[in-house]
Amino acid sequence: MGRLATIVGARGFVGARLQARLAADGWDIHAPKKGDPDLLTRDLGVVFYCAGLTADYDRRPFDTVEAHATLVSRIIEADRFDGLVYLSSTRLYDGLPKAQVAEHEPLVFDPMDPRRVYDLSKALGENLTLTRAAGRGRVARLANVYDWEAGAPGFLSEWLIRARTERNIVLDSSPAVGRDYIHLDDVVAALIAIAQTETPAIFNVASGELVTNAEIAEVFEAAGWRVSFTGQATPAAPPNASIARLTALGVRPASVKDVVAGYLKGLA
Structure with missing residues (x-):
């Protein structure tokens, strides 16, 4: 039996390609459907949290918060996972008036802007992953895939x-x-490499x-x-995101x- 991976959002653009690659590499895959009641009660192995809203986040703000923060919060609280890779976005850097940015940069958001529900909910998901997952959480900030x-x-x-x-x-x-821009196959390679790192951190996947x-x-x-x-x-x-951490993992998009x-x- 191979290593167990749970892909939340396995039917999505990134999740589907990730599932195919992990299966080819010999992983055992659990791909729960939306609302699966067993998600919080079974062993999950390494969780790749690919769920999220992109194009319609402004029209569906409450679904956005559920997908980006609420569900991952429940997974972390249930504590049935070995590792967690949370997919976020380099768009979180858009509030920074800088030409070059890296993962350690403090982020800036305007809470009065209704369109910032995407950024703020992703930032909350990142915070929970990095501070509440007992050192087992990693964050992947994706550029334009x-x-x-x-x-x-x-x-x-x-x-x-x-x-x-x-x-x-x-x-x-x-x-x-x-x-x-980063090709989907490079994103998948990056996510697998990030899942195998030992230190909780944020990685620009760009x-x-x-x-x-x-x-x-x-x-x-x-x-x-x-x-x-x-x-x-x-x-x-937009700010240009450094990929020094990513290339240090051996991933060169x-x-x-x-x-x-x-x-x-x-x-x-």
Whole structure:
């Protein structure tokens, strides 16, 4: 029998790929459905807490708090796990007026902003994981995760999926928008590595590089696609998250431009 993993949110974008990788590596997988009454009474092994709301968090604030903080609080209180990896987000750095940020930075939130329910609930989940799990909790702050499987969420994922059937792509965004992108497979490798660390800590799961839409469009155009944008906004770049802790674990995420170039080559 292999090592036991419980994936909360196993049907989601990250959770489904994580489950496939762990199963291939010989882990025994428990993938409870939402509302599973046995979740708090059975042995869970290593918990990968992948549950959460992204696009609709502002429309569903109470569900957001339940997914990001309440359920993980119950799991920690039940104390039936060997380890816990809590998935959070590098968007928690957005309130910091700095170009470069690392995991030790104190975070800044405006509690009067209703859209901060995402950040505040994730921060509470992080706090519970790191301070109430008896040293068994780890936090993974994910950047913008992308892939090209059917239904993959996010701006870049949708762009890549469209490239299968469109050679002239018009995007509802601005070429100046920059983000840190990390491929889904690199995220999964990072989560498994984080689960095996001995010290409670926060890890930025990112590429460590901000890349603009214009730079990615250049990769598309070099491969034979045409890309245009409907917007011309020039927003301030988000803080760039350090990945020194992640690379110290032996995880070195691929450059988004290299991954996209390889993907497009396969479509040509």
